[in-house]
Amino acid sequence: MGQRITTIGFDADDTLWHNERFFQMTQAHFTDLLKNYAEPDHLADRLLAAERRNLDHYGYGIKGFMLSMIETAIEVTDEKVPAPVIAEILAAGQEMLSHPIELLPHAIEAVEALTATHRIVLITKGDLLDQERKLALSGLGDHFDGVEIVSEKTPQVYTDIFARHGHGADAALMAGNSIRSDILPVLEAGGWAVHVPHDLTWELERADHPVNAPRFREVPDLGALPDLVARLED
Numbered sequence: 227m228g229q230r231i232t233t234i235g236f237d238a239d240d241t242l243w244h245n246e247r248f249f250q251m252t253q254a255h256f257t258d259l260l261k262n263y264a265e266p267d268h269l270a271d272r273l274l275a276a277e278r279r280n281l282d283h284y285g286y287g288i289k290g291f292m293l294s295m296i297e298t299a300i301e302v303t304d305e306k307v308p309a310p311v312i313a314e315i316l317a318a319g320q321e322m323l324s325h326p327i328e329l330l331p332h333a334i335e336a337v338e339a340l341t342a343t344h345r346i347v348l349i350t351k352g353d354l355l356d357q358e359r360k361l362a363l364s365g366l367g368d369h370f371d372g373v374e375i376v377s378e379k380t381p382q383v384y385t386d387i388f389a390r391h392g393h394g395a396d397a398a399l400m401a402g403n404s405i406r407s408d409i410l411p412v413l414e415a416g417g418w419a420v421h422v423p424h425d426l427t428w429e430l431e432r433a434d435h436p437v438n439a440p441r442f443r444e445v446p447d448l449g450a451l452p453d454l455v456a457r458l459e460d
Contacts, residue, residue, distance in 0.1 A: 231418065231459055233392030234340050235384075236370075237402030238350035238357065241448075242333045243364055246426040248325050249291060252318045256295050259311050264302040273298045274429055281430075285377050287353035292319035323356060327363040330424075332449035337369045339452040347372040347391045349400065351379055351407070379407040381414040388417060399458075401451055406433040413439050418458065422448055 239245035253273065257266050264272070276294040284290030295315050299307040340346055348370045350357050357375045361367050372391045376383050388398040399418035402408025404427065412419040413436055421435070421444040436442045443458075445451055 229397065229459070231344065231397055231399050231455060233345045233347060233388055233398040234455065235347045235349045235387070235398060235400040235402075235412075236337065237400070237404065237408045238348055238360065239352065240403045240424040240426065241330070241401065241408070241422055242337070242348075242366065243330060243360065244328045246424070246428055248322050249288075249428065250426060252291070252322055253295075255318055256299075256315065259314055260299060260302060260307075263307075269298070269302060272302055276301075278430060285353070286351050287356055288319055288322045289353055289356075291322075292316065295319075323359075327360055329364060329366075330448065332447050334366065336448035336451045337366055340455065341369045344455070345371045345392050347374060347387065349374045349376070349379070349384075349387060351376050379411055381411045384412050384415040384417060388415070399455065401448070403427065404431040404433075405435060406431050409433075409442065410436060413441055417441065418443070420445060420451060420454065422451070 236242060253270070256273070257269055260269055273294060276298045277291065280290055280294050280297070284293055292315060296312060299311060299315065337346065346369060348361065352375070354375050361373065374387050384400065385395050388395040392398055395412070395415040395417040399420060400408055400412040401420040401422055403422050403424040405421060409419040409421050410433060418441045421442070423444070423446070443454060445454055
């Protein structure tokens with residue numbers, strides 16, 4: 227018989243509901259706004275560089291993305307970016323902060339099925355107010371035994387969370403779309419990690435799949451997760 231898994235962690239953005247599509251739509255608008263100042267590929271590279279260096283200052287989420295777009299606009303225009311362009315960037319960010327929530331296939335079914343048998347915890351990173359808004363609109367909030375909104379997902383963060391919500395990482399499983407954030411640090415902490423791929427992945431969340439990792443699994447979508455958990459415990 228397999229080891230009992232007592233706690234299931236779920237990532238939020240692009241695991242339970244769509245998120246990256248809104249960033250890519252806004253970035254396309256940003257590219258159009260600055261088309262007279264920079265080629266699309268060059269602008270994308272400059273924006274990604276700004277996002278990378280700003281993570282320690284602003285963290286993850288829409289507000290940091292907005293500030294990185296403004297910073298990039300100032301840079302590529304040699305500080306001549308028109309005020310209406312800045313206003314458009316701010317408006318686009320504010321629209322992102324109010325976008326509706328669209329759950330991914332099988333999200334409700336998977337969460338409901340596992341709630342009946344395990345302790346369920348939402349583990350996400352990003353802006354506190356925005357993540358709370360999305361959870362409230364998702365209709366899933368009542369299913370979670372705990373909600374953890376963190377600034378970064380590290381092995382120690384997962385160790386602490388699974389100690390608070392269960393019997394430690396050794397008896398926990400994390401499901402998410404990001405190899406970098408939802409898989410590798412959980413494996414390092416000693417837990418099970420299940421990759422649920424999403425078609426759109428932010429460049430800074432990409433990483434190579436783990437090798438020689440007995441506790442790593444991958445499913446095509448959340449619909450396969452309850453059966454996988456049951457098999458791991460057989």
